[in-house]
Amino acid sequence: MSVPERFGFYLDPNRCIGCRSCVQACSECDTHKGHAMIHLDFVDRAHSIQTVPMVCMHCDSPTCAEVCPADAIKRTEDGVVQSARKPRCIACSNCVLACPFGVPKMNSSFDLMMKCDMCYDRSQAGKKPMCAAVCPSGALFFGTREEVASLRPRSRILDRFEFGAQTITTKVKLMVPRDSTELQVDVTGALEAVPEEDPFEEIALEGFL
Amino acid sequence: MSQTPQTPLEIQDRFGPHLNYAVGARLATEVEPERLVATHCCFCGQQCGVHLKVRHNQVIGFEPREDFPFNRGMLCPKGVKRYLQGAHPDRIQTALQRDPDAPGGFRPLPYSEAIRRVASEFDRIQSTFGPDAIGVLSGASLTTEKTYLMGKFARVCLKTRHIDYNGRLCMVSAAAANKMAFGIDRAANPWSDIPGAEVVWVSGANVAECAPITTNYIWQARENGGKVVVVDPRLTPLARTADLYLPIKPGRDLLLFHGVLHLMIQHDWLDHDFIRQHTVGFEALAEHVRPWTPARTAEATGLPEKKIRQAAELWGTARSSFLLHARGIEHSTHGVQNCLGAINMVLASGRIGRPHCGYATITGQANGQGGREHGQKADQLPGGRDLANPEHRAHVAKVWGVAPESLPPPGVDCYEMMRRVETGQIKGLLSICFNPKVSLPDSTFVARMLDKLEFFAAIDFFVSETAQHADVILPGSLHEEDEGTVTQVEGRVIKINQALDPPGEARQDWRIIQDLAQALGRPHGMTFHSPREIFDELRQASAGGVADYSGITYEKIEAQNGVFWPCPAEDHPGTPRLFEEGSWNPVAKGAGPFYFPDGKARFQAALYTPPAEEVDRDYPLMLTSGRVISHFLSGTQTRRIGPLVDQYPEPRLELHPRLAEKLGIEDGEWVSVESRRGLATLRAQVVTTIRPDTVFVPYHWGDRRSINRVTHAAQDPISKIPEYKVCAVRVRRASTEEREAAEADTRSSMQIGATRAAGETALGSGRLGQGVRPS
Ligand code: SF4
Numbered sequence: 004m005s006v007p008e009r010f011g012f013y014l015d016p017n018r019c020i021g022c023r024s025c026v027q028a029c030s031e032c033d034t035h036k037g038h039a040m041i042h043l044d045f046v047d048r049a050h051s052i053q054t055v056p057m058v059c060m061h062c063d064s065p066t067c068a069e070v071c072p073a074d075a076i077k078r079t080e081d082g083v084v085q086s087a088r089k090p091r092c093i094a095c096s097n098c099v100l101a102c103p104f105g106v107p108k109m110n111s112s113f114d115l116m117m118k119c120d121m122c123y124d125r126s127q128a129g130k131k132p133m134c135a136a137v138c139p140s141g142a143l144f145f146g147t148r149e150e151v152a153s154l155r156p157r158s159r160i161l162d163r164f165e166f167g168a169q170t171i172t173t174k175v176k177l178m179v180p181r182d183s184t185e186l187q188v189d190v191t192g193a194l195e196a197v198p199e200e201d202p203f204e205e206i207a208l209e210g211f212l
Numbered sequence: 213m214s215q216t217p218q219t220p221l222e223i224q225d226r227f228g229p230h231l232n233y234a235v236g237a238r239l240a241t242e243v244e245p246e247r248l249v250a251t252h253c254c255f256c257g258q259q260c261g262v263h264l265k266v267r268h269n270q271v272i273g274f275e276p277r278e279d280f281p282f283n284r285g286m287l288c289p290k291g292v293k294r295y296l297q298g299a300h301p302d303r304i305q306t307a308l309q310r311d312p313d314a315p316g317g318f319r320p321l322p323y324s325e326a327i328r329r330v331a332s333e334f335d336r337i338q339s340t341f342g343p344d345a346i347g348v349l350s351g352a353s354l355t356t357e358k359t360y361l362m363g364k365f366a367r368v369c370l371k372t373r374h375i376d377y378n379g380r381l382c383m384v385s386a387a388a389a390n391k392m393a394f395g396i397d398r399a400a401n402p403w404s405d406i407p408g409a410e411v412v413w414v415s416g417a418n419v420a421e422c423a424p425i426t427t428n429y430i431w432q433a434r435e436n437g438g439k440v441v442v443v444d445p446r447l448t449p450l451a452r453t454a455d456l457y458l459p460i461k462p463g464r465d466l467l468l469f470h471g472v473l474h475l476m477i478q479h480d481w482l483d484h485d486f487i488r489q490h491t492v493g494f495e496a497l498a499e500h501v502r503p504w505t506p507a508r509t510a511e512a513t514g515l516p517e518k519k520i521r522q523a524a525e526l527w528g529t530a531r532s533s534f535l536l537h538a539r540g541i542e543h544s545t546h547g548v549q550n551c552l553g554a555i556n557m558v559l560a561s562g563r564i565g566r567p568h569c570g571y572a573t574i575t576g577q578a579n580g581q582g583g584r585e586h587g588q589k590a591d592q593l594p595g596g597r598d599l600a601n602p603e604h605r606a607h608v609a610k611v612w613g614v615a616p617e618s619l620p621p622p623g624v625d626c627y628e629m630m631r632r633v634e635t636g637q638i639k640g641l642l643s644i645c646f647n648p649k650v651s652l653p654d655s656t657f658v659a660r661m662l663d664k665l666e667f668f669a670a671i672d673f674f675v676s677e678t679a680q681h682a683d684v685i686l687p688g689s690l691h692e693e694d695e696g697t698v699t700q701v702e703g704r705v706i707k708i709n710q711a712l713d714p715p716g717e718a719r720q721d722w723r724i725i726q727d728l729a730q731a732l733g734r735p736h737g738m739t740f741h742s743p744r745e746i747f748d749e750l751r752q753a754s755a756g757g758v759a760d761y762s763g764i765t766y767e768k769i770e771a772q773n774g775v776f777w778p779c780p781a782e783d784h785p786g787t788p789r790l791f792e793e794g795s796w797n798p799v800a801k802g803a804g805p806f807y808f809p810d811g812k813a814r815f816q817a818a819l820y821t822p823p824a825e826e827v828d829r830d831y832p833l834m835l836t837s838g839r840v841i842s843h844f845l846s847g848t849q850t851r852r853i854g855p856l857v858d859q860y861p862e863p864r865l866e867l868h869p870r871l872a873e874k875l876g877i878e879d880g881e882w883v884s885v886e887s888r889r890g891l892a893t894l895r896a897q898v899v900t901t902i903r904p905d906t907v908f909v910p911y912h913w914g915d916r917r918s919i920n921r922v923t924h925a926a927q928d929p930i931s932k933i934p935e936y937k938v939c940a941v942r943v944r945r946a947s948t949e950e951r952e953a954a955e956a957d958t959r960s961s962m963q964i965g966a967t968r969a970a971g972e973t974a975l976g977s978g979r980l981g982q983g984v985r986p987s
Pocket residue numbers: 253254255256257258259260286287288289290291292423424425
């Protein structure tokens with residue numbers, strides 16, 4: 004069985020509210036109960052409330068699989084990059100270091116690399132992965148192309164990422180504003196982006212202080 | 213005398229809070245559930261649908277429930293992990309009686325003996341001091357059936373005027389304002405009207421954390437081309453992505469509404485036809501807001517004039533809109549007036565009673581809506597009827613089979629009840645679903661009052677901070693151990709389905725109440741056999757009232773996935789959207805869509821009064837309090853669920869770096885925040901996302917880190933809601949002693965509970981350190 008072709012996974016960090024429902028639900032998934040595979044981080048809590056969820060992007064040519072010396076990571080026909088196969092994984096952490104999105108996690112108590120597999124048992128059956136099922140902001144969305152087209156008229160899809168010299172295309176799509184001109188996400192460039200405006204700039208401390 | 217028997221640590225060791233994590237069948241991957249129970253979350257007013265996986269009388273996990281139209285599978289972290297409140301090591305499974313020599317200060321008591329003891333104490337107090345000497349505190353997380361029964365129990369069985377509920381801390385300002393302006397208290401629209409609105413205005417509502425599912429509705433409006441305006445002293449997750457964010461000074465919301473209305477009038481952004489046909493009082497209001505020029509509004513609200521003008525233009529020129537507010541404007545000594553100010557803006561625009569044109573308060577508690585309609589409120593009878601109204605009394609007395617004169621007169625709000633403990637008018641107390649020691653303001657006073665009672669009985673499933681003061685604790689039921697209805701944020705009546713049987717000697721709450729009535733020898737009207745029977749009587753009692761449930765049945769709720777009240781007949785589908793043109797209601801009788809005899813809505817010249825406590829030299833900062841997403845209300849449940857505690861382990865005081873620098877405070881440092889009432893010690897979180905003149909602390913904790921030791925018990929004169937959202941404080945580095953005390957409280961609140969199988973008793977088993985905290 005494979006994930007039906009009509010379904011896709013769409014990520015819109017702009018919508019994220021940092022609620023961590025995805026993290027809490029991820030650890031309820033039957034294949035890795037008690038362990039959340041999704042990452043959810045503040046960008047810089049001291050200066051912003053912005054958070055970003057990170058699922059496996061399911062790269063068309065996955066770096067993790069390319070660097071794996073034990074051939075433990077498989078990308079199935081449907082484009083899903085599977086978690087390491089236990090009999091093969093030698094817990095070398097190459098994939099953890101190499102993944103440009105920082106997705107795989109080394110679980111030292113099992114000596115096994117674990118990563119998001121789009122809740123393969125669920126998505127194969129046409130069910131939503133846990134994170135996308137519960138996400139209350141729509142930052143994580145699993146559905147058909149038609150649904151995305153009708154629900155997100157102001158957004159468009161981007162699936163090219165630049166990490167310095169490396170360009171990656173992915174199965175998971177990023178949603179960006181329709182009127183933006185970018186053709187790919189310049190991830191390294193974004194790290195130097197200027198912070199948001201300060202809405203409290205004009206507010207003085209109370210006179211009594 | 214009701215007094216906490218032992219040191220906090222001894223009680224904590226025995227009764228928690230301990231953190232519960234998934235173990236055993238809850239962690240195993242190959243275990244299949246016996247059945248999936250379609251029900252709802254137990255926490256907030258959104259009432260998300262969820263499937264509980266049940267096996268061996270234990271909930272072992274959840275499955276998204278996509279068929280329920282409100283949340284379509286979505287959940288916040290509380291909804292995901294709520295199942296861990298069951299089979300919890302802290303769960304009380306027998307009645308408990310105070311005993312200073314027993315571990316934790318309580319010893320188990322056979323259930324029937326406990327019931328007899330409570331009844332005889334209540335009887336003794338009432339025969340000595342009169343019926344009003346017993347007070348009843350109830351809650352809005354109970355099913356509507358239970359809230360109805362609590363009201364009936366107080367009025368018919370105990371015959372006391374002293375009953376009130378924790379919705380007093382939550383929905384009452386909006387409820388009073390809605391009644392004054394519309395003649396009815398309910399969200400005017402279903403949430404499905406939000407995505408099509410051109411402007412969504414959110415005032416004083418941290419939607420992302422307190423009503424998470426609403427986020428998707430608002431983002432959908434934006435996706436459809438709408439604009440989002442957020443008014444809040446903190447830059448909340450929603451505010452970050454809003455089109456316009458107004459960082460208002462706490463307690464000044466009404467002035468912004470006045471200022472916007474002033475500009476709407478100046479620019480003639482008004483719906484004159486609507487105002488003429490459907491409202492009264494506009495002229496007087498226009499006069500009232502004339503002084504609120506943008507310059508003056510800016511000065512008073514602490515907002516830039518430019519942003520006020522932008523907001524007014526967005527609101528004024530929109531063709532469709534949805535205004536939402538919540539506790540941010542309601543927790544105020546002029547909370548009712550704040551809500552009226554918001555309603556004025558809506559009525560002047562004429563954008564209500566149509567698709568994509570709406571207004572609502574975001575009700576906080578699970579049954580915040582249903583829980584305020586059917587008679588557990590001090591002045592109220594079922595069906596939204598008034599206890600002071602002779603016709604209303606007659607109707608309900610007839611359903612109850614009692615003489616109208618036998619019903620007591622209206623009582624007082626829950627805080628006033630505490631003051632009546634002080635004056636000796638109330639000597640005995642029964643509480644259920646309410647943790648006033650954590651949730652009421654100026655809580656050291658509340659703790660003293662609990663200690664002053666001659667006799668205090670609490671119905672609870674965990675020994676909450678309040679129950680620690682009880683003489684007898686009766687083991688009640690968790691949400692998943694009973695069935696019944698709840699009315700969620702939109703006014704949709706939904707069905708809670710039972711997944712488990714209560715463990716040990718624990719009982720469904722309605723059975724406990726009826727057992728008490730029986731033991732008191734006053735069983736009249738307290739002999740229901742099921743929640744369904746209670747609901748059927750409630751339908752009759754509400755018939756013909758504003759909150760008319762008479763046409764709602766369990767079957768219809770099931771078939772339609774919820775029924776919006778009013779629903780006056782069995783062939784009536786319910787009323788998702790109020791105030792539609794040409795709609796009929798029992799007050800206007802066809803004269804117009806609003807619930808007054810002339811069918812017209814009321815503009816109210818809402819009166820601004822400053823917060824009860826302004827900053828001064830001694831207390832130069834404003835304190836505002838609120839919630840975080842992974843905890844709920846007083847934390848009785850969520851502080852016992854490991855993954856939710858891990859997400860937000862301890863309360864933090866948020867302050868702006870400019871303020872932190874001035875005070876010499878660093879991120880993560882222990883600070884003490886102090887008011888004229890009291891002091892709390894917690895760690896600082898230095899963030900640029902809050903006004904520099906304001907500090908924020910969430911209120912879910914009960915020990916020396918509890919911010920309600922600091923907050924002010926000043927109340928709105930109409931709704932009696934306390935002013936949680938602003939009072940004057942000072943903040944400094946904590947002393948060594950204060951820090952050590954707070955650190956000790958933090959440590960003791962983080963102990964992991966022993967694991968045990970369902971059904972095993974909590975008493976007498978080893979407790980600590982045996983659980984596994986997953987990585
Ligand atoms: S707490 Fe509210 S938003 Fe969260 S899952 Fe429960 S009902 Fe839904």
